[in-house]
Amino acid sequence: MTRGYAPRAAVTAEADASGRTRLTRLRSDGPLAVRATPDAVYLVGAAASPLGGDDLKLDLTVGPGAVLAIRSSATTLALPGAGESHMTVHASVGAAGRLDYAPEPTVAARGCRHRATAVVDLAADATLRWREELILGRHGEAPGRHMSRFDVTCNGRPLLRHELILDDPAVYNSAAVLAGARTVGSILLVDSNLRREPHTEDGLAVLPLAEPAVLITATAPDSTLLRRRLHTGETIARTQTPPDTPAPTLATIAAHPG
Amino acid sequence: MDASLLLLADARLPAGAHAHSGGVEPAVTAGAITDVPTLLAFLHGRLTTSGLVTAALAAAANTHATHELGTRTPDATASNTIAAHTHSGCGRRAAANVAAGAGVGGGWEVLDGEADARTPSPAQRRASRAQGRSLLRAVRAAWPSPVLDALVPLGPHHPVVLGAATAVAGGGPREAASVAVFGTVSGGASAAVRLLGLDPLAVHAALAGLADVMDAVAAEAAGYAGRPWAELPAASAPVLDLDAERHARANLRLFES
Amino acid sequence: MGGHFGHGHDVHDAAPVRGRALRLGIGGPVGSGKTALTAALCRALRDELDLAVVTNDIYTTEDADFLRREAVLSDDRITAVRTGACPHTAIRDDISANLDAVDALEARHPGLELVIIESGGDNLTALFSRGLADRQIFVLDVAGGDDVPRKGGLGVAAADLLVINKTDLAPFVGSDLDLMASDAARVRDGRPVVLNSLRTDPAATEIAHWVRAAVGAAHAAAS
Numbered sequence: 001m002t003r004g005y006a007p008r009a010a011v012t013a014e015a016d017a018s019g020r021t022r023l024t025r026l027r028s029d030g031p032l033a034v035r036a037t038p039d040a041v042y043l044v045g046a047a048a049s050p051l052g053g054d055d056l057k058l059d060l061t062v063g064p065g066a067v068l069a070i071r072s073s074a075t076t077l078a079l080p081g082a083g084e085s086h087m088t089v090h091a092s093v094g095a096a097g098r099l100d101y102a103p104e105p106t107v108a109a110r111g112c113r114h115r116a117t118a119v120v121d122l123a124a125d126a127t128l129r130w131r132e133e134l135i136l137g138r139h140g141e142a143p144g145r146h147m148s149r150f151d152v153t154c155n156g157r158p159l160l161r162h163e164l165i166l167d168d169p170a171v172y173n174s175a176a177v178l179a180g181a182r183t184v185g186s187i188l189l190v191d192s193n194l195r196r197e198p199h200t201e202d203g204l205a206v207l208p209l210a211e212p213a214v215l216i217t218a219t220a221p222d223s224t225l226l227r228r229r230l231h232t233g234e235t236i237a238r239t240q241t242p243p244d245t246p247a248p249t250l251a252t253i254a255a256h257p258g
Numbered sequence: 259m260d261a262s263l264l265l266l267a268d269a270r271l272p273a274g275a276h277a278h279s280g281g282v283e284p285a286v287t288a289g290a291i292t293d294v295p296t297l298l299a300f301l302h303g304r305l306t307t308s309g310l311v312t313a314a315l316a317a318a319a320n321t322h323a324t325h326e327l328g329t330r331t332p333d334a335t336a337s338n339t340i341a342a343h344t345h346s347g348c349g350r351r352a353a354a355n356v357a358a359g360a361g362v363g364g365g366w367e368v369l370d371g372e373a374d375a376r377t378p379s380p381a382q383r384r385a386s387r388a389q390g391r392s393l394l395r396a397v398r399a400a401w402p403s404p405v406l407d408a409l410v411p412l413g414p415h416h417p418v419v420l421g422a423a424t425a426v427a428g429g430g431p432r433e434a435a436s437v438a439v440f441g442t443v444s445g446g447a448s449a450a451v452r453l454l455g456l457d458p459l460a461v462h463a464a465l466a467g468l469a470d471v472m473d474a475v476a477a478e479a480a481g482y483a484g485r486p487w488a489e490l491p492a493a494s495a496p497v498l499d500l501d502a503e504r505h506a507r508a509n510l511r512l513f514e515s
Numbered sequence: 516m517g518g519h520f521g522h523g524h525d526v527h528d529a530a531p532v533r534g535r536a537l538r539l540g541i542g543g544p545v546g547s548g549k550t551a552l553t554a555a556l557c558r559a560l561r562d563e564l565d566l567a568v569v570t571n572d573i574y575t576t577e578d579a580d581f582l583r584r585e586a587v588l589s590d591d592r593i594t595a596v597r598t599g600a601c602p603h604t605a606i607r608d609d610i611s612a613n614l615d616a617v618d619a620l621e622a623r624h625p626g627l628e629l630v631i632i633e634s635g636g637d638n639l640t641a642l643f644s645r646g647l648a649d650r651q652i653f654v655l656d657v658a659g660g661d662d663v664p665r666k667g668g669l670g671v672a673a674a675d676l677l678v679i680n681k682t683d684l685a686p687f688v689g690s691d692l693d694l695m696a697s698d699a700a701r702v703r704d705g706r707p708v709v710l711n712s713l714r715t716d717p718a719a720t721e722i723a724h725w726v727r728a729a730v731g732a733a734h735a736a737a738s
Contacts, residue, residue: 149492158375161492165307174303175290176281179497186496198380198503205500210374210383217378217496274611277599392611452600509575512600514612 004053004081007032011041011070013097014063021066032056040069043103048074052081052113057088060101064094064123072103075135080111080144088117093126105133105185105223108166112144122190124155128213131230133185135223136166136178152188152213159211160188181219183226187234189214199236204229206237262427265400266420267437269444274392278385279449279513280304280442284501286453287508294457297450298464301443305468305475307495309442311376312417313435313479314490319369319421320434321483326405327425364487366412372487373415379499381506383415385515390416397423431483435476443472449513536567536627537733538617539726540606540648542670545636547656548680550578551713552722553633557587559723564730565628567592567620569613571635573602578633594620602635610647617647629730639668650729652722656681661690664699672702676709676725683712 009032012025023041028034033045043058050056062068078085093099099120108114122128132150137143146166152159164184166172173180181203190213199206203225207215216233220226269275281304285291291300377383391413398406403426409419417438424434447465451458482490505511541549553568560566568588570578572595579595582588594616598605605612613632621627632648634641643651653674655663658681664671671677677699685692692710699708709721 151488151492152375158371158488160378161372161375161488161490162378162494163492164496165493168306170299171303171306175285175288175296175300176303176498177307177495179290181497184496198506200500200503200507203500205379205496205503207378207499207503208380209378210371215378217494217499219496219500270608272609272611274609274615276601276604276609277597277612279599388612388615391615395611395614449599512574512597514597514599 004051004055004083004085005031006055006057008057008059009034009043010059010061011068012061012063013066013068015065015067015097019065021068025061032058034058035073040071040100043070043072044074048072049077049079050085050087050114051079052085053083054081054085055088056086058090060089060091060099062091062093062097062099062126065096066094067098067100069100070103075104076106077109077138078106078112078114078144078146079109080113084113084115086115086117088119090119092121093123093128095123096125096127097123098127100129102129102131105135105183105226106146107135107138108143108146109138110141110144112146114144114146116146116148118148118150120150120152121156122152122154122159126154126190128152128188128190130188131185133183133223133226133230134164134166135183137182142169150188152190154190154211154213157211159190159213160209160215162186162215178219182221183223184217184219185226185230186218187216187230187237189216189234189237191238193238193240195237195240199233201232204233206233260428262401263424263429263433263437266397266423266427266429267440269448271393271396273396274389275441275445276448277513278389278445278515279453280446281308281498281502281515282446282449283453283511283513284498284505284515286450287505287511288501290497290501291450292454294460294464297447297454297456297461298468301446301465301468302471304446304495304498305439305442305471307493308498309439310475310479310491310493312442313438313476314482315369315373315376315415315417316421316424316434316438317431317480317483318372318487318490319366319418320425320429320431321421322366322369323405323422323425324430326408327403366409366414366418369487370412370414370418372490373418376490376492377415378494379502381502381515382499384506385502386415386417387413388514390414390419393419393423397426401426430480432476432480435479436473439472439476439479443468453512534737535621536565536617536630537730538630538632538647538649539729540632540634540643540651541654542606542634542637542641542643542651542674543654543678544638544656544659545573547636547654547659548713549633549636549654550581552652552654552678552680552711552719553631554582554585554587555713555717555719556631556723556726557582559718559720560629560726561588563727565624565626567624567627567630568594569616569620569630569632570595571598571602571605571613571633572596573598573600573635591623592620598635603637603641606632606634606637606643606647607641608644610644613647628734629726639663639666639670642669642673649733650675652676652678654678654680655695657685657690657692657695658688661692661695662698664695664702667702671699672704674706675729676707676722677703678722679708679710681712681714682710683714 007029010027214237218229653670
């Protein structure tokens with residue numbers, strides 16, 4: 001009994017014969033609007049405030065050799081309403097294509113029931129940067145329920161399957177999950193030449209996956225520090241040789257498979 | 259539960275579990291576990307996140323192993339399975355898995371890859387594979403089976419071995435999930451007793467209070483058996499991952515993980 | 516080669532050594548000198564035997580680090596195992612982490628003839644499992660009290676070789692070496708006892724000789 005919006009927006013980026021990316025499809029659907037700027041395609045409108053009952057879908061297609069960056073104009077505020085709200089992003093990136101998805105944070109407002117799903121299919125040599133940030137409630141407010149799932153396959157093979165389920169405070173506030181942090185975020189990088197050694201510091205983990213990819217996860221008391229930690233993590237992940245360890249050779253990586 | 263399954267769940271099974279704390283030592287080092295209530299909160303959090311994932315992988319492995327045990331006798335299904343194996347290549351394996359719909363048809367390496375994809379922390383992947391290797395040695399000695407032998411070259415994740423072993427020992431997906439859940443909780447609790455000198459009676463009283471949650475998690479995990487592996491739960495626990503990596507680089511530590 | 520040890524003094528069944536290295540456990544209480552003895556054996560034997568070491572560190576990788584620092588073997592021949600606060604469990608009840616370490620060393624060094632597994636330092640009842648060690652040495656030191664051999668314990672009574680270590684300290688701690696040796700002989704049913712001091716004999720000559728004989732006997736049994 002969905003009474004909310006059910007918009008379907010889509011963006012397709014394709015490389016032309018000269019290798020330049022052209023946006024061959026830029027479909028806004030009612031309240032879920034996409035706007036092209038010289039640097040990125042921006043999500044505007046309903047994406048910024050899904051109400052319970054809304055069912056938003058966004059399709060992103062990056063053709064072989066094409067480049068696409070997605071940003072948003074404002075923080076997304078997940079609000080209560082009639083039932084669960086859904087935001088589903090499906091992305092596919094072709095050979096040598098590059099997708100950089102980094103919208104502003106989502107705030108899980110009091111009483112919301114929001115489910116965010118992202119499915120990304122990458123060709124074998126596609127490049128990805130995917131950032132998600134979540135704020136647990138507006139200032140001084142207990143958050144609603146927020147469930148997210150992120151499934152990434154590379155050449156059909158699972159690369160990352162990652163859920164964050166903020167349902168039961170006894171679970172997510174525990175020392176195993178968020179340890180009482182008010183914000184949590186991650187950046188997934190799929191690229192060649194990423195660091196293969198893990199790194200940790202307060203509230204930040206740089207985690208090389210079994211596949212050639214790095215997941216950066218961070219928790220923080222506020223969104224400013226969260227963004228800073230993720231940025232630090234990304235810088236470290238892209239610094240191939242950590243200062244205190246020799247660069248891993250192919251042989252050592254093969255000898256220590258994840 | 260059958261005696262074979264009790265043997266499999268027993269902490270005295272020589273499968274290396276005593277050297278792993280299931281994230282408890284890292285959390286103790288981080289100051290997050292100091293007493294029985296904080297231990298209980300930690301175990302609850304871990305149980306419903308990575309515990310659920312582990313149990314669901316074990317249940318899926320159990321279903322797959324039961325199928326493999328069946329196809330060891332020559333019949334039409336066996337040749338289908340072999341066909342899927344001979345065409346294994348990264349993209350095609352996953353396709354075979356999805357096409358089969360029931361998680362059957364893809365090989366062990368596909369399920370093992372699903373475990374990798376749900377374990378972003380390299381330290382936790384290493385710990386899981388080390389425990390899988392040790393468990394495989396123990397269960398092959400106790401319940402020899404070609405299904406278990408076939409896992410050796412893969413060096414699979416612990417829940418994959420546990421699910422297969424449960425099948426060979428005569429259990430179904432629900433038993434596999436229960437044994438996995440029980441190991442998640444009891445290993446960590448035992449580590450806390452050793453690390454903090456907690457009263458073992460108080461700790462076991464707390465575990466008894468967690469039994470309903472353990473059963474619920476096992477039931478939920480077993481409910482995924484037979485569904486495509488891609489759909490298995492993937493609940494993350496970011497602090498667990500962070501602490502696991504810190505622990506792996508700590509000089510002073512009693513447990514491997 | 517065989518010396519006086521190869522002639523029925525050892526009551527244990529012949530070790531199941533066929534196509535793999537002999538596994539020698541070195542156990543004993545904390546501080547009895549196991550790591551120093553391991554280092555001495557490595558120095559004494561490394562030029563004649565293809566060997567490696569597994570340490571069961573109880574808290575840090577200190578023992579493994581000591582061996583690396585002393586450069587008794589190359590790094591890739593020394594592996595540290597963590598024991599989850601239960602050193603006796605790792606060598607007796609659940610030997611899987613040690614077996615994994617031995618497997619990894621054998622895979623890395625296919626010609627390996629001897630793997631020394633040094634325990635984490637434990638009480639007098641801790642024995643190596645037969646599933647892990649083919650032969651075992653138990654190390655006591657004179658400073659631990661000269662009544663220890665009389666009190667016995669599984670390690671003192673059943674180890675293939677008992678080493679009473681740091682004999683140079685005996686006059687300073689008031690330990691009676693003769694009493695220790697005779698008490699030990701009484702509970703050991705003829706199995707050998709060696710009095711050792713690395714200060715006066717840094718090469719641990721007699722123990723190295725025993726190890727050489729054990730490796731030789733295992734090879735002879737396997738061929």
